[in-house]
Amino acid sequence: MPHLGNATAKAELGRAAWRVLHLMTLRFPDKPTPDDRETLKNYFHLFARLYPCGECAAHFQKLLKEYPPQTSSRKSASLWLCSLHNMVNKRLGKPDFDCLTLDSTYDCGCNGTNATTSASSSATENTAPLPTDPVHED
Template structure:
């Protein structure tokens, strides 16, 4: 007749089963928790839209962002400071820029126009940019173009125009209060001649950009 298990056998078996149950349920809960975290992470990655920075055309070609600026004194001060910055950038642009540098300057000019703190001024300047796209093939072409569009703004406001025919004076135009400008019919005639040269691509290196694509 088989011998009965010792009294402690059942106690040990019960303890072993209990320990196995605890370990099994703990591992199962951990795996399920990790799986839930992974699913949540995947969902978050799917739900968050990616920021598309591959194309900046929409940002540079949009309409003016800022509201109108009614304070004429503030508008004049803003204009003087902005033109000084604008011409200084052109004067320090590389003589022989890389394609990336030319693209950067072109996009900056369009963003400068769109984000200009005077809304009506920004809209007007954007219209000028559409008619006379930025010329960014070199420092000289950029500086000459900047002087020309500055004069376009001055003509629209009935202000004197600068003589941009002298390359050495391109940086000075619009950059200080003591600028030498030439007003009256003579100055306007020079601006018209310069406009014809830009359209014809006769200014220094401006023909490299092309009027239609602006560089």
């Protein structure tokens, strides 16, 4: 059992990582190119390997194997990541995160600028609401 300082630091790292990851999927193109999709998929696998907490990294790697990244659209990527977040929450004894509040919980302050270099991704906007239907893919 890690002492309080370590547990706090670990939780802070986790919060930071989720913020970055959720915002990446929330800014992912609505209609990604094959290259966009490959980029996001590879990113998650490298992230899981390099994540600084070894125990968390191993768990995330296992989750990725069981539930491969969904990358067909912003919606599918966002909801896929949210479902993974809730699997991690469950493991940690935390309450479920409401995936319909992603947009209001995570704000990147990006003013409509786009992170990707793909020509297909000019239509992404941070304010686009997430649909409520479940995603089945891959």
